[in-house]
Amino acid sequence: MLVLDAEAVRSRAPLPAMIDCLRAAFRRQTVAHPRQIVDLPGGRSLLVMPAFDAQGAGAVKLATVSPGNAAKGLPTVQAAIVAFSENGTPIALIDGATVTQLRTAAASALASQYLSREDSAHLVVIGTGALAPYMAAAHCTVRPITRVSVCGRRKERAVAAVNAIRSLVSSQVEVSVAESVEGAVAAADIVTCATTSKTPVLLGRWLKRGVFVDLVGSFKPSTREADDDVVLRSRIFVDTFEGALAEAGDLLDPLERGVLSRERIEGELADLVSGRVTGRANPDESIVFKSVGTAIEDLAAVQLIVGNTAA
Secondary structure, eight states: OEEEOHHHHHHHOOHHHHHHHHHHHHHHTOOBOOOEEEEEGGGEEEEEEEEEOTTSOEEEEEEEEOGGGGGGTOOSEEEEEEEEOTTSOEEEEEEHHHHHHHHHHHHHHHHHHHHSOTTOOEEEEEOOSTTHHHHHHHHHHHSOOOEEEEEOSSHHHHHHHHHHHHTTSOTTSEEEEOSOHHHHHHTOSEEEEOOOOSSOSBOGGGOOTTOEEEEOSOOSTTOOSBOHHHHHTSEEEESOHHHHHHHOHHHHHHHHTTSSOGGGEEEEHHHHHHTSSOOOOSTTOOEEEEOOOOHHHHHHHHHHHHHOOOO
16 A cells, blocks of 8 residues: 655645646536544544545545644644545555645635635735645735735744745745734735634624635634624635535524525535636625535545656
């Protein structure tokens, strides 16, 4: 069995290739089985995510999410993926955390190509975990970003995120710690949130017209990164209806309270890449993309990685 660590995954799956492979996967409308979330002691979660293609080849990811790990110097998300041949034979064991970081960032960048302004230059990253640098790199891949502002609760972690982002983006991009979240967001063209917060870290009153808001951190009904005003003032798209309408607290909470109507959620990634729905229509509209992750992305990423023999 092929064993691929984080370095091997990164070498086999550069972000431009990952974005392209996800676009192809959503155009094929690959079907993933429902994700199982198991609550563990200490506020942790286990995610089981299987997906198989029409020929029977597939991948199953086991991921743990441990919000308390940051204080211990450990990654919040840790995972392993087993890839299977069409005959059901395990053919590879892959570092799932790195795959998750790359495919999550690539999915947001894919959405950005349809939903953000083409001239977007200022990116704000809220969150300083392992995913944050990849979110910045992915957005810089598809838009002419010249400035990245990083927001975090702890200065040392924000500085570390800045240094990690600098290693992944062009030297022409200015990367710095934001003096305040509100001030940074007010000037942002794109805001990406990658936190495990249970309460909103992004308020709608901070947003300027025409902003693209990318929400990737919340994956439970009990967690939220954005307040009601963020979604009420924006057009809304999701990675998949199935996942978002079952897990995305940023949408489920206002939906359950009757603040938001289901009709306001206009489409999913498959709709955007196939042209069934229209993305950004004018430069002044605010747009939200909410993702919770899907095994469709994992399978596409694994097939890119295992099929790439460059490393």
